[in-house]
Amino acid sequence: MSLLAIKALSVSIGDAAILHDIDLDMRAGEIVAITGESGSGKSMTALAVMGLLPRGAKAKGQIILDGHDILQTPEPALCKIRGKTVGMVFQEPMTALNPVQTIGAQVAETILIHEKTTKAEANKRAAAMLERVGLKVPPSRYPHELSGGQRQRVVIAMAIALRPKLLIADEPTTALDVTTQARILELLRGLVREFGMGLLIITHDLAVVAEIADKIVVMQKGRVVEVGATQDLLTNMQHPYTKALFAASSHLVQLPVHTGSVQLLSAKHITRDYPLPRKTLLGPRPTFRALDDVSFYIDHGERVGLVGESGSGKSTLTRAILGLEDVQSGEITLDGAPVFTGKKPNLAVRRKMQVVFQDPYSSFNPRHRVDRLITEPFHLLETPPTGQARTDAIAKALTDVGLSPDDAGKYIHEFSGGQRQRIAIARALIIEPELIIFDEAVSALDVSVRAQVLDLIADLCRKRPLAYLFISHDLSVVRTVTDRVLVMQAGKIVEQGETETVLTQPKHPYTQALIAAAPQLPQLKQAV
Amino acid sequence: MIRFAAGRLTSLVISLIVASIVIFAVIEVIPGDPAAFMLGVNARPDTIAALRAEMGLDQPVIQRYFAWVAGMLQGDFGTSWTYKTPVSDLIADRIWVSLPLAIYALALSTLIAFPAGIYAASRRGGAGDTAIMGATQLGVAIPNFWFAMILVLIFAINLRWFSAGGFPGWDNPFQAIKSLTLPAIALALPQAAILARVMRSSLLDMLGEDFIRTARAKGLTQRQALWRHAVRNALIPVLTIIGLQFSFLLAGGIIIEQVFFLPGLGRLIFQSISARDLIVVESVVMLLVFVVIVVNFLVDLAYAAVDPRLRTKS
Known part of the structure; x- marks a missing residue:
């Protein structure tokens, strides 16, 4: 049985149609990448799966996640699914965390709102999860004390604290440096293997897609234009848009030869x-x-x-x-x-x-x-x-x-x-x-x-x-x-x-x- | 946190020193003889000379300043020229009316504004939001003395639940609080209207933040996300307004004090300005500055308590 099955999903906001007849199917343990340029509807598809479509959005079709039809599920039941069955990681780690709560408390919250357990127990599990995602700072830290990559690890820990069956990652590494990006992708891949969960990754970066995904879904203007297993799709692209997209990503230009050395x-x-803030009241300012x-x-x-x-x-x-x-x-x-x-x-x-x-x-x-x-x-x-x-x-x-x-x-x-x-x-x-x-x-x-x-x-x-x-x-x-x-x-x-x-x-x-x-x-x- | 508090405390002390110099300079040093000013144009030269001697104006400026500061530190604010009683006694009587009134009004304003602002934000665009925003629009527009008169008309004259004015003293705390209730409500309503609007817009800003979306993705309901993640973050601008309002309530209640015939600081300052009693004016202004600076210090501490980013940045 598939973990996530999207059938003929259409979303519109007011008169504007955002998504047209999206079909998507993924199994547990599979990494599926949705790619496409801005405005292609990648993020909207992810939000639809979370049941977090913006106000005023109307959705038709079916989204079956682990046996639940998300579009037919009432909000209170959706809240029980979010965080427990499906977790989500967002693009901007700098703003995705609450600045006034410790990272430990924010991870523990995922556990506390879904399970009847004590605060101490939740904190213990949160600390273990932060360690699992490779964070080497104590859970008592606040988000502003962490780098972008560390914050993204916290967001991931929060999303997987209850070992959800599906993890959705929306441009999880776009805001990060390449070396950090490589480590985060490695972490996500490791988690998929260890927990046997499905990973739906959304990214515009085709190199990332090619590196991590088992299956690629190419979207353009709210439609799925091509789907295929990564190797098949890369070697045998069918749709002109897919071809254009890959050609553009490895686009080379011819510069005229530079001569002279003035x-x-x-x-x-x-x-x-x-200058940095003073450490002591009248001491010298460190630089x-x-x-x-x-x-x-x-x-x-x-x-x-x-x-x-x-x-x-x-x-x-x-x-x-x-x-x-x-x-x-x-x-x-x-x-x-x-x-x-x-x-x-x-x-x-x-x-x-x-x-x-x-x-x-x-x-x-x-x-x-x-x-x-x-x-x-x-x-x-x-x-x-x-x-x-x-x-x-x-x-x-x-x-x-x-x-x-x-x-x-x-x-x-x-x-x-x-x-x-x-x-x-x-x-x-x-x-x-x-x-x-x-x-x-x-x-x-x-x-x-x-x-x-x-x-x-x-x-x-x-x-x-x-x-x-x-x-x-x-x-x-x-x-x-x-x-x-x-x-x-x-x-x-x-x-x-x-x-x-x-x-x-x-x-x-x-x-x-x-x-x-x-x-x-x-x-x-x-x-x- | 301790370093942050120490830093703020240092700036508090510096502010107080600067403020005292400015107040002293404006009233005693700037050209014009305070003694002649206090006695008016028809005063006889020997009366002026006598007052000058009594006020110590014949001594050097620096010495006078330090004498003034040293006196204040010991609770000696000098003797009022018009009342012929120590200024400290005058202030002590008044502050026991004005300070409780300001705290009372602020508490009421916060109690009204927080739930109203949070409710309006959580029902954005709905009927409740529209109603609350309409009410706060009125609250901001209508002056507090008009509220005061309406309150007197309804609760004192028609219903006879409260007296229309006066203050019986703190011998009977229940009666004292009761007599401050109508003035506190009149002061609080316009402030609550402002505070509720700030609370609402600050919360709405927070609800659009990414971390609210993260909280929702964890499985929190919209309401849980609001209470657990938005409210505390929304407090910073609200605390700023509360700090400003307290300073206003302490000294700015003069019209309300007149309406309810309360012996407060506002009236004291008004009367001593009319009577040109510079000794009282100088001391009361210094006291008000002191309170404002202390309140700002407390607001700074509250900021740091709410927001960990400020603790490390001191």
């Missing part, structure tokens, strides 16, 4: 300390060293990647290069001129570099039209273009990134995520900078959109020599769009060199660990 950006022995003797350079027209995990100092370095903050020691120069002079950024230098940020949704003022948004860097110029020259500059910048000059009059909410990132690039290009910093610029995009934006970047390089610093946690992306790569760990650059060489023959143990942890799409697909 130095553009130079950073020498950069150190940046942040945290975010950048520790960092030195590197970027040549004119050179594409350099910067990889490292969260907290390694990537963002601090970006801020220092842009002259947004001064550094304690060392010097950063662009074309020989310091980026930071006196107490403020050097505008003459600042106009030679621009930045594109990660989040295409929050990095624009929603009240301004596109023309105003992308001409913002003009204030760096001594004589900003006006009248026809300004209009022409706007039209050129928009055309360069594959948008239409007519888009200048629109507001940002009228664009999709990928288009917004194009607008962000247009904003960076409009004053024709020497250097662009891409700060996780493609990380928030769906794979197909990401492939398009990467193509755009390669195109721009072909039109004119463009130097950039490409910051990303995604090694496969860095590999295709950069000539040289810097690897950062704990504020230090531990390895640098030609991208291909560093990624195929890493010398530093940290680089080796990063590469080993990054999930890989099977080779057979890279040939497509």
Whole structure:
């Protein structure tokens, strides 16, 4: 008998149909991955199984979980099923825990609300479960004292405290670093084996899917477009969308060959300390060293990647290069001129570099039209273009990134995520900078959109020599769009060199660990 | 936690020192002769000189400041110019009316606001929520003295359950509490309306948080999730408002004190300002500042008790 059987499930909210005729079947001990791009209905399917659809959602069809039809079960009975028969792990470990309760109490709560047992007994079992998920801190800790990976372990402990038959994990590793991601995936796999439970994992990351799943379900716009056992599906994709999805995830771009070696950006022995709160009332403030003797350079027209995990100092370095903050020691120069002079950024230098940020949704003022948004860097110029020259500059910048000059009059909410990132690039290009910093610029995009934006970047390089610093946690992306790569760990650059060489023959143990942890799409697909 | 409390305590002491310097400076040092001010334009020079000597104004500023502070620390606030009695006695009489009244009103306001706010949040958009939000809208809009008059009309004049005003003293605690009841309700209602709205919106924010979804996935009912996970997290903004309200209730009850003819601090300050009795004004203001700072200190401690993140961050 199947553990979970979804039959002809349709969900709508108001007039909008979210899910159409979903069918899905899984057995105990099986790992099923639902994948697809944002808006495909992956998470909604998971919430439907939990009986936690948002208010106002109407569901039709059947969801049979361990003999219960979830859609026909009244709320009080659903509460008895949730946590006991089915547990759920969410994407964002930083906010998934109650900040004012100890982690032990939160795990014990799962036991206490489902079983008649004493608090002491529940606490004991919670502690054992926290140990089982590999957490090495005492249960008396609060969530804010833990890292993202540790918090995700707590969330998992909470979900599996009663050994549910089904565990649903919605993007459980998306917010985590690659090395942490590898450990969490290993933990989930181990738990499935040990408890014999089913795991329904939802992720947009095809490499993760290929690595962990027994069966893959591909969704697009609220429909299941293809289902198959992992090996079969990977070797014999039927649906064009599945093919497109896998092709986009291993998308490679052709950069024009970089020649010449005239130095553009130079950073020498950069150190940046942040003050921490005082330990004693009048004692000296301890400091945290975010950048520790960092030195590197970027040549004119050179594409350099910067990889490292969260907290390694990537963002601090970006801020220092842009002259947004001064550094304690060392010097950063662009074309020989310091980026930071006196107490403020050097505008003459600042106009030679621009930045594109990660989040295409929050990095624009929603009240301004596109023309105003992308001409913002003009204030760096001594004589900003006006009248026809300004209009022409706007039209050129928009055309360069594959948008239409007519888009200048629109507001940002009228664009999709990928288009917004194009607008962000247009904003960076409009004053024709020497250097662009891409700060996780493609990380928030769906794979197909990401492939398009990467193509755009390669195109721009072909039109004119463009130097950039490409910051990303995604090694496969860095590999295709950069000539040289810097690897950062704990504020230090531990390895640098030609991208291909560093990624195929890493010398530093940290680089080796990063590469080993990054999930890989099977080779057979890279040939497509 | 102890380090956090010690840190807050240090800032409390520093605030008090700064406040005392500012109050002293404003009243005694800033140009203009306090003695001449207190006696008015028609005073004879020798009367002014006598008052100056009595107030110690002929001594250096620093010495006067330390004498003032040292006196306060020993409970000696000087002698009132108009009442001719020690200021400490004046304050002691009044504070035994104002402080219980403020605490009473705050307790009532919290007792009304918490259930109302929680109920409204848990029934968001429903009839109960609409009714409570409508009532709080009225409560915020209507001034408390109007409530006071309505209460007097109903409960004192028509029903005769309470007296319309006055305070019999604490010899008979039951009578004392009874005479403070109508004023406390009049003070509490508008505050409760504000507090209920803050409680509701703060709770609704919390109910949208990810950890509520996590709690629901564990098998908690919506109500359990609200009580076990949302309420405590929602308390931080609510505590801030409670702290502000207490300070207001202590000194800001002057209109209510007038309506109910209560001998409270508000009236004392009003009367001493009218009579230009700067000695009393200075001391009462210092006392109020002291209370506000202490209340803020307690609110800080309450924050830390509610939220573990604040304990480690001191």
